[in-house]
Amino acid sequence: MPRDHEKESAVPTTDGSDTGGTARHMRADARRNQEKLLAAAAEVFVGSGVDAPIRQIAARAGVGMGTIYRHFPTRSDLVVAVFRHQIEECAEAGPRLLSEAGSPFTALQRWIDLFVDLLVTKHGLAQALQSDNSRFAPLHAYFLDRLQPVATRLLDAAAEAGEIRPGIHPYELLRGIGNLCIGHDDDPRYDPRRLITLLLQGLRRP
Amino acid sequence: MPRDHEKESAVPTTDGSDTGGTARHMRADARRNQEKLLAAAAEVFVGSGVDAPIRQIAARAGVGMGTIYRHFPTRSDLVVAVFRHQIEECAEAGPRLLSEAGSPFTALQRWIDLFVDLLVTKHGLAQALQSDNSRFAPLHAYFLDRLQPVATRLLDAAAEAGEIRPGIHPYELLRGIGNLCIGHDDDPRYDPRRLITLLLQGLRRP
Amino acid sequence: MPRDHEKESAVPTTDGSDTGGTARHMRADARRNQEKLLAAAAEVFVGSGVDAPIRQIAARAGVGMGTIYRHFPTRSDLVVAVFRHQIEECAEAGPRLLSEAGSPFTALQRWIDLFVDLLVTKHGLAQALQSDNSRFAPLHAYFLDRLQPVATRLLDAAAEAGEIRPGIHPYELLRGIGNLCIGHDDDPRYDPRRLITLLLQGLRRP
C-alpha cells in the first residue's frame, strides 16, 4: 500500500511557550533520550556539520535512528532544538545589557560579543544559517524572529543617543556578522572579532 | 560532507607558468573540449554550486564524464581552472590601480570593489572558498597565493601613506570580505557592499 | 546539490517502434546487461512478486543496483519491459486466429486461452495488473492499449456472427479473466480455465 511519502514537520517542541525544547510531561526515558540526543547532535554538528548522517547522531547518542525521527521529524527540527537554548540566552541578554551598560553603544558591543560567541562556539549554527538549503529555513526563521528585534532595539538606542550613524539595517548587520564568523576555526590567522571591531568602528558617528 | 573520498591531487595544470589552465601544445580537439568544459562548469557552478554532480557538468558540456576526469582529475582541479582567469584578472588589477588612483586608499577601495565583483558574480567561488571541505584546499591555496600579495601591497601602501591604521592582516581582510559576500543573492535585504564600506571606514585613520 | 527528488520516468525503450524493449544501437555490454536484467526480473517477479526489492533483482542479475536504475528508471518501466514481449505476442495472435479459426467464437476461445497462458505463466503480471498501486499505472495502460482492441475485434466478430449475445464490454471481459487468473498457482483445487469456460458458455447466444 502506497509508500507515497509526505512530510509535514511539526517541530512539536517549538511552540514558544516552553523554555527549551523539552516538553513538560514526557516519559522519563523519552526525556532522557531527548537530552542525550540533543547533546549528541550538538557534538556531531560541531564535528561534522549539520548535514551529518542521522545514523551518526543516533550512534553517538546511543539510540536507534527511529528515536531521532520520533523526536525530531525533520533535520531542521533537530537543528532548531539544538540551538534554541543558545539563541534564547543571547536574545535575553540584549535588554539586560542595554539597561546595565554605560551607553547604548557599549551595550551593542557587548551584545555582539555574545552573538559572536554563539556563532563561534557552535560551529554548526553558522554553517546551517549560511546554507541555502531550504531545509534549514525553519532555523533561519527562528533565529531571526528571536534575534533581529533585539538587534533592532540596540541599534535604535545607539542611533538615538547619537553614537552611531543611522541607516544600518539590523538584518544586514546580523547576517554580516554571521558571515564573518564562518570558518573561524579553520585558521588561526583569522579572527572574526578583529573584523567585527572594525565594522563597529565604521559605524560610529565620526 | 561525508562523501569525501579524498584524493591527493596535483592540480597539474596549475604550475604558474602557463596563462590559464590550457597547455600550449595540445591537440586541437582536446583544447576545444577543455574550453567547452570550463564554460559548462562555470555555468553549472553558478546554478547548482560547486558540488554539482559531475554528470550534470558533463552533460552541459556535451562530453562524457571520463573526459572531465581526464582533464581535471579532481573536482578541485576543475574549480581552480574555472576561476583561474577571473582571479588572475583581479590580481593584475591591483598594481595598475595603485599607480593610477589618486591615493593608495582609493586604489584599495577600487580593488576591493573588483574583488567583490569576483566573488559576487561567481556564486560558486565564494561557496567553494568557504567550504571547509578539504577537497577545495587547492583552490584556497591558489586563491591566496595570487591575491594575498596584491592585498598586502595595497594595504602597505595605504598604511605608509597614513591613510589607514596599521595592523590589519591582509589574509584576514580578504577572508572577511569573502565571507561577507556569501549569500548575497539569496536576499535582497542583504548587500555586502554596504558592510564592506563600513569595514573600510573602520580601517581609516581617525 | 539540493537532494530534492523528482521523478519523471521515460520508459526509454518503450517507444513502440522497436520490437521488444532492447534498443537497436547499444553498447554490447549494456545490451547484455539489459537482457540479464530482464531475465532476472522475470524470475524474481514470479517468485517474489513485482514488488520484490530492487536489490534482489540486481543480485539475481549479477549487476549493481545502479544498472537497474539506469535501464529502468522506475519500477514500472522494468515491469513493462519484462512483460512487453508476451503482451505483444498475445496481441498479434488475435487477428491471426480470427482468420484461421473456423468461426469467430472459436477464435475468441483460442485467443482467451493464450491470454490466460500469459497471465498464468507470468504470475507477476496478474499481480501487477491487479495492484491498485499507482506505480503500475503505466503497465496497466500498456496492457490495455495493446490488448483491448484485440478483444474488441474478436467480440465484435462473434457478435456479428450471432454466436454470442452482444453487450459485454471488452474491458470488463479482460479484467474479469485477469482477475480469475489470480492465485491460480496457490492451490491445485483452483483452475481458472474451468471458470472461464463457464463464462464463455454464459456468453453464447442461447
Next chain:
Amino acid sequence: MPRDHEKESAVPTTDGSDTGGTARHMRADARRNQEKLLAAAAEVFVGSGVDAPIRQIAARAGVGMGTIYRHFPTRSDLVVAVFRHQIEECAEAGPRLLSEAGSPFTALQRWIDLFVDLLVTKHGLAQALQSDNSRFAPLHAYFLDRLQPVATRLLDAAAEAGEIRPGIHPYELLRGIGNLCIGHDDDPRYDPRRLITLLLQGLRRP
C-alpha cells in the same frame, strides 16, 4: 511482501464456540477496547487496505499499539475478527434462502448476491483473501471453513434439481467469484456482478 516475519498464530479468539470474537467473560473495559478496535480496523482496512500500519489502526481506535497486539497477536487475528461477523451472517443466510426461495438455483443466485455484497462492501476482505501472503492463511481458512459448506449445499441442491450441470467445485466457484470482485471500486467500467451473472448462466443446464 517481503516484510514477512512469519509468526505462528493461534487465532485465539476463533475457537468456534463464541459468537463473534469477543470472549464472554471479559472485563468491561477490555471488551470496549476490542470493539473500538474492530470498528477502527474495519474502517482503516477499507481505506488503506489490510496492510495498513498498525499505528494507524491504533490511532483511529484511540488505543496504544500494544493493546492491539494483546488482543490480536497477529495481523491475521485482527483481520479474521474484523470480518468474522460478516462472514457469519453470510453463512447463515444460505440455508434460509434455500428454504425460502422458489428453487435451489434462485437460492444460489441470491446467496451469491450476498456473497458479492460481502466482498464488495469490505474492500479489504477481497484484498486479504487474494493476497498470497502467508500471514492471511488463517483468514483464508476461516473463510472457507464457514462458507464452503454453504456453497456446497446450495450447489448440490441445484444440481439435484437438475437446474445446473454438475461438476463445478464449490471451492472453485467461491474463489472465482472472490477474484472477480477484486478492484470493483477502482473503475466504473468494471462491474463484477455482470460477469458473475454470465458465469451462473454458463452453469445452467442447457
Next chain:
DNA sequence: CATGAATGAGGGTTCATTCAT
C-alpha cells in the same frame, strides 16, 4: 493492563569513480 517509546532491519535512491568499449 495499557501505553507508546525505542529499536533496527529493510527497501529506496543517488552519484563519485572506475573501466570496458
Next chain:
DNA sequence: AATGAATGAACCCTCATTCAT
C-alpha cells in the same frame, strides 16, 4: 582519447515488534 555503462557505498526513511513505564 572519449564515452558513458556499471558499481556499490552511503544516505534516507518507514514501520513491525518489543518492552520499559
